Amino acid sequence: MKILVCISCVPDTTSKISFTDNNTKFNSSGIQYIIGPYDEYALSRAIELKEAHGGTVTVIHVGLADNEPIIRKALAIGADDAIRINAHPHDAWFVANEIAAVAASENYDLILTGRESIDFNGGLVHSMLGELLNLPSLSPVMKLDINGKMALVAREIEGGKEYIEIALPFVAGCQEPIAEWKIPNMRGIMSAKTKPLKVVEPSVHKINTQTLSYELPPAKGACKFIDPSTPEQLIELLKTEAKVL
Amino acid sequence: MSVLVFAEGSEGQIKNSSLEAVSYAALLAEKLNGKAVATVIGSYTNEALSAIGKAGVTKVLHVADEKLAKPMAMPYASVLAEIAQRENAEVVLLPRSSLCDSIAGRLAKKLDASIATGVTELPDISSGFRVKKSIYTGKAYAWIELTSKVKILTLAKNAVAPMQKDSAISVEQLQISVPDGDMAARITQTEKATGDILLTEARIVVSGGRGLKGPENWHLVTELAKALGAATGCSKPVSDMNWRPHHEHVGQTGVKVSPDLYIAIGISGAIQHLAGVNTSKYIVVINNDADAPFFKAADYGIVGDAFQVVPKLIEAAKKLK
Numbered sequence: 001m002k003i004l005v006c007i008s009c010v011p012d013t014t015s016k017i018s019f020t021d022n023n024t025k026f027n028s029s030g031i032q033y034i035i036g037p038y039d040e041y042a043l044s045r046a047i048e049l050k051e052a053h054g055g056t057v058t059v060i061h062v063g064l065a066d067n068e069p070i071i072r073k074a075l076a077i078g079a080d081d082a083i084r085i086n087a088h089p090h091d092a093w094f095v096a097n098e099i100a101a102v103a104a105s106e107n108y109d110l111i112l113t114g115r116e117s118i119d120f121n122g123g124l125v126h127s128m129l130g131e132l133l134n135l136p137s138l139s140p141v142m143k144l145d146i147n148g149k150m151a152l153v154a155r156e157i158e159g160g161k162e163y164i165e166i167a168l169p170f171v172a173g174c175q176e177p178i179a180e181w182k183i184p185n186m187r188g189i190m191s192a193k194t195k196p197l198k199v200v201e202p203s204v205h206k207i208n209t210q211t212l213s214y215e216l217p218p219a220k221g222a223c224k225f226i227d228p229s230t231p232e233q234l235i236e237l238l239k240t241e242a243k244v245l
Numbered sequence: 246m247s248v249l250v251f252a253e254g255s256e257g258q259i260k261n262s263s264l265e266a267v268s269y270a271a272l273l274a275e276k277l278n279g280k281a282v283a284t285v286i287g288s289y290t291n292e293a294l295s296a297i298g299k300a301g302v303t304k305v306l307h308v309a310d311e312k313l314a315k316p317m318a319m320p321y322a323s324v325l326a327e328i329a330q331r332e333n334a335e336v337v338l339l340p341r342s343s344l345c346d347s348i349a350g351r352l353a354k355k356l357d358a359s360i361a362t363g364v365t366e367l368p369d370i371s372s373g374f375r376v377k378k379s380i381y382t383g384k385a386y387a388w389i390e391l392t393s394k395v396k397i398l399t400l401a402k403n404a405v406a407p408m409q410k411d412s413a414i415s416v417e418q419l420q421i422s423v424p425d426g427d428m429a430a431r432i433t434q435t436e437k438a439t440g441d442i443l444l445t446e447a448r449i450v451v452s453g454g455r456g457l458k459g460p461e462n463w464h465l466v467t468e469l470a471k472a473l474g475a476a477t478g479c480s481k482p483v484s485d486m487n488w489r490p491h492h493e494h495v496g497q498t499g500v501k502v503s504p505d506l507y508i509a510i511g512i513s514g515a516i517q518h519l520a521g522v523n524t525s526k527y528i529v530v531i532n533n534d535a536d537a538p539f540f541k542a543a544d545y546g547i548v549g550d551a552f553q554v555v556p557k558l559i560e561a562a563k564k565l566k
């Protein structure tokens with residue numbers, strides 16, 4: 001089985017977000033970058049599937065050379081090889097078009113992404129890839145088992161889940177609990193250094209959005225504390241002051 | 246020129262988030278001097294559809310195909326693409342949901358459209374078409390310019406307040422055939438809690454964390470939720486330990502909620518949890534540790550033992566009715 005996993009490079013989930021240059025640039029000083037958490041679930045499941053059914057796991061990333069440490073981490077976790085498309089990931093449409101161009105001739109059995117990237121929270125790349133490659137796409141996928149040429153998938157829906165049967169190949173946007181995150185071991189980290197990482201130049205160059213500026217939410221006012229012995233006062237305040245009851 | 250809005254339903258009723266999208270469509274159509282049109286897919290009574298008129302759009306296209314009774318992104322995207330072309334839509338609006346995210350990306354390709362997800366207010370059309378969207382999981386916003394002729398927006402909750410109009414709708418029944426390839430995913434089983442208020446739709450959410458010690462104490466959360474007409478949520482460790490189902494887990498890696506009121510009981514307020522709730526209008530925190538980080542994000546707080554405080558809250562909430 002031939003699996004492609006798309007990984008984004010995003011600020012760690014504990015990052016404090018701020019902007020510079022009159023709110024037109026993301027302030028990356030002090031920011032630690034990680035593989036998107038959803039993408040890491042996708043990668044972990046891909047490796048489990050490879051272990052169970054044989055095959056290869058390739059990771060693909062659209063980004064500049066600074067992001068190679070996260071690609072090496074994906075290789076250390078267990079991917080066999082990597083492709084970096086050498087371009088700034090301008091928007092989801094750009095990313096999906098570049099990945100589709102590379103994937104089109106490779107006949108992957110499964111293309112996995114995260115359900116969304118945690119920077120721009122687009123949640124779009126999986127369905128764009130599906131449409132561009134003329135493949136079915138499903139998201140958010142929380143369970144994925146393979147049985148021959150068929151896959152059994154659980155998809156989260158509001159208030160529950162649905163179970164789906166679908167033939168390979170297809171695209172899945174993944175989320176937990178599809179797999180446990182894998183911690184790279186020493187052998188993985190050593191071998192990652194020599195695993196193939198191919199750099200290709202972008203070829204499609206499709207862009208149809210421009211980010212103009214950023215804003216932070218207004219600062220929160222002070223918290224109003226209520227005496228724990230009279231919690232009914234809270235209900236009163238929610239009714240008369242906040243007017244939400 | 247028209248503004249097309251997809252109104253998603255749940256259990257035969259149009260969801261509140263869709264009614265917001267309908268009102269957004271009406272307001273935007275007025276701004277753009279166009280006409281707002283709503284589309285529903287699946288089977289709805291005329292009574293259920295009348296909610297769309299109340300929310301501000303009178304023209305409703307109803308695709309009541311038996312094959313499309315269950316929501317599925319791929320065929321829905323094909324149906325919406327065909328209708329968007331037929332109606333000469335320059336803007337297509339969807340509420341933000343797992344179904345609509347999956348529709349939106351496919352639709353963007355089919356319509357050669359620019360797209361923004363999680364849009365939080367009406368666009369600025371004074372020069373170009375600019376939208377404000379939530380980024381970094383609610384920690385910031387970006388202004389984005391959409392440069393294609395056709396634009397697709399998915400809307401964050403509370404992007405506009407739903408209108409309360411009295412207009413009657415005119416419903417047109419449509420037949421649209423979808424390609425076989427769109428039916429590749431076969432839904433074999435659906436597990437859905439019926440009758441519960443959906444977490445993403447709820448005006449009030451009561452959520453519990455590890456401070457509640459175990460699933461046997463969850464009646465504190467569910468009873469308070471019931472008394473307030475609220476949905477229930479939880480922190481990630483709570484769903485990881487299977488005290489509660491996964492779809493209740495709120496935060497960075499879980500559901501993002503944006504209710505009028507979020508009540509957090511025994512949740513510390515880790516940044517990943519806050520990421521899922523920070524766009525709530527009011528936040529109430531109940532925690533026995535005065536230093537719990539959640540209080541920094543709270544509007545109202547009680548420093549106290551949940552096992553003492555919450556039963557009294559439930560009593561007081563019951564008296565509200």
Ligand SMILES: Cc1cc2nc3c(=O)[nH]c(=O)nc-3n(C[C@H](O)[C@H](O)[C@H](O)COP(=O)(O)OP(=O)(O)OC[C@H]3O[C@@H](n4cnc5c(N)ncnc54)[C@H](O)[C@@H]3O)c2cc1C
Pocket residue numbers: 013037453454455456457479480481482483494495496497498499510511512513514515516517518521531532533534537549550551552
């Ligand atoms: C990549 C990543 C993603 C994550 N995503 C999420 C996410 O989406 N959602 C999420 O929730 N977490 C997420 N987390 C986990 C997060 O970091 C916290 O560990 C988690 O939110 C803590 O849950 P908690 O507040 O229920 O538990 P704890 O941190 O253990 O807090 C329990 C709280 O209960 C209070 N308490 C104890 N007893 C009582 C009592 N009797 N009465 C009142 N209060 C009491 C304590 O003072 C404490 O503040 C993520 C972590 C990582 C690394």
Ligand SMILES: Nc1ncnc2c1ncn2[C@@H]1O[C@H](COP(=O)(O)O)[C@@H](O)[C@H]1O
Pocket residue numbers: 006007008009036038039060061062063089092095112113114115116117118120121122123124125126
């Ligand atoms: N720059 C990128 N390179 C490779 N994959 C990406 C990139 N950005 C996003 N993705 C993938 O697409 C998913 C959804 O991203 P998005 O649509 O941007 O929210 C992510 O979870 C990744 O799996």
